[in-house]
Amino acid sequence: MSVRIDETDRKILAELQRDASQSLDDIAKNVGSSKTPVWNRIRKLKEAGVIGQQTVMLDAEALGFEACFFVLIRTSEHDADWQARFLKALRDRPEVQEAHRLAGDIDYILKVRVKNARAYDVFYQALISEVRVHNVTALLSMEEIKSTVVLPL
Numbered sequence: 001m002s003v004r005i006d007e008t009d010r011k012i013l014a015e016l017q018r019d020a021s022q023s024l025d026d027i028a029k030n031v032g033s034s035k036t037p038v039w040n041r042i043r044k045l046k047e048a049g050v051i052g053q054q055t056v057m058l059d060a061e062a063l064g065f066e067a068c069f070f071v072l073i074r075t076s077e078h079d080a081d082w083q084a085r086f087l088k089a090l091r092d093r094p095e096v097q098e099a100h101r102l103a104g105d106i107d108y109i110l111k112v113r114v115k116n117a118r119a120y121d122v123f124y125q126a127l128i129s130e131v132r133v134h135n136v137t138a139l140l141s142m143e144e145i146k147s148t149v150v151l152p153l
Contacts, residue, residue, distance in 0.1 A: 003048035008033060010153045012041055013050070017150045020054050057149075064115050067140065071110040071124075074135040082131065089130045095123050112138075 005013075011031040015022065022030075028038040045051045060068070075082070090099045090110070098111040114120045120138065128136070 003044060003050060005050070009041055009045065012038060013045070013151075014153050016042075016051065017153075060113050065113045067114050067116050067120060068144065069110075069112045069114070069120050070139045070141065071112055072106045072135075072137040072139070073108040073110065073133050074105070075107050075132075076134040077132060086131045089127055093123065093127070095119075 008031060012027060015027045015030050024035045024039055028035045031038065042051065060066075075086075086108075090096050095112050095114050096110050097113050100109050101107065102109055112120065112123060114123060117140075124136065124138070127133075
């Protein structure tokens, strides 16, 4: 389903990105509308798939997940069976926050959040025990400079 997004929709989406927990009354006030039209627009945006899962952003470091690794994976296997096993292994591991298939020399990049280097090694050993990879390079993030899921509307 495709949906046309107008300026009011963009304002609503910006408000939801800023704070999805705010009331419909607050969103309506902030976008210059009333509650019912805002609710109808949000419902249509959800039905169209523009608004997806709503969740809460947690502070990883406050919860003890102090290590963030970017894992570069090269594989010499590209058949459907290997890919299905690899994707299942990634989906089954909560440490993997993001996974992307890339163009270029690296086949996949993962964002892996763990408590420490030892926990990363446990993750790594489990992954390579399930699927064969040609080369793995793990890069430890020393400092998170910017992290956002907000789209520039």
